[in-house]
Amino acid sequence: MFNYSFRWNQAFASLPQMLEGAWVTIQIALLSMAIGITIAILLTVFRRSGNKLLSGVASTWVEVARNTPALFQIYMVHFGLGGFGIHLSPYLSLLIGIAFNNAGYLAENFRGALKAIPETQTRAARSLGMSQGQAFTNVVMPQMLRISFLPITNQMVWAILMTSLGAVVAMNTDLFGVTKALTDRTFRTFEYFAIAAVIFYVITKVITVSARLLAARLFRY
Incomplete structure (x- = not known):
């Protein structure tokens, strides 16, 4: 029998914390896009250079980024490099993992x-x-x-959503990490993740609508 008692007031009281996490999510996505676009342009130049080594590096990057799970890429940055004595913070591991993925897709x-x-x-x-x-x-x-421009916008949306994969490297300051920490303390899973889903939706919707308006203004001719 369904006897779950909703406690929305308790969840909404934590909204400021969740919004702080949302800001971290946006920061990671923006930084990963800036890095990803820069690397993608370099990979594009490498593929056009005629140099077999550079072209091979670029093609390998694109193939790995596009044909392995983003979760695997983040996991390898954090734990894989750790095996070689390179220990990165969860924030940096998540940023590098998403930027790596962004670069591969954008280069294509x-x-x-x-x-x-x-x-x-x-x-x-x-x-x-x-x-x-x-x-x-x-x-x-x-x-x-x-x-x-529009594919870049789509990748930005994907970068926002990919930040939730930071849970695998114990990232706890982004929107997903903050939400999970709150649910672990209160056991109010539905309320907190419902609010987080709405926040994710609003962020991505703002990005797509803003991009369409900007494209209509910039590319009228």
Whole structure:
């Protein structure tokens, strides 16, 4: 017989703590995206370089990031590196793990975006006296990032959700970690995780709606 007694007042009293955790979640996601985009651009350059070693490194990164679980990647950063005497904090392990995953997916998105950019644009830039690197930086890369804008937004949403995987490395300051700690103390699992789910939903919805509005404003032509 269903006899669960809801205690929403108790759960809502802890909302400030959960919002602090949400801010940590957003910080990790933003940092992991900044790192991931930077590395993804480098991986894209490596794959186009013609150098077999650099191309091999980039392809391996993308294959591992896209074809192994994100949970495994975070676990390996925290516990795998620990086996070699490299001990990272849960925060740093989670950040590196998500950034690694972001870089792999974004590099593949960038590769697809490059296919939509005519090669004639690079040749035109070269004819104006630009080097290969200048042509890529000043002509190709801005268009690549523009085409990849919405996929980048999707990856940002995924990064927000991936922060919950920090539980496997005892991360306890993000939204999921704070929520789990509260449920462990109070045994009010449904109330706390229902609130956390709403917070996650609001964060991701704000990101997607803001991205669409920004895209409509920036890419009108």
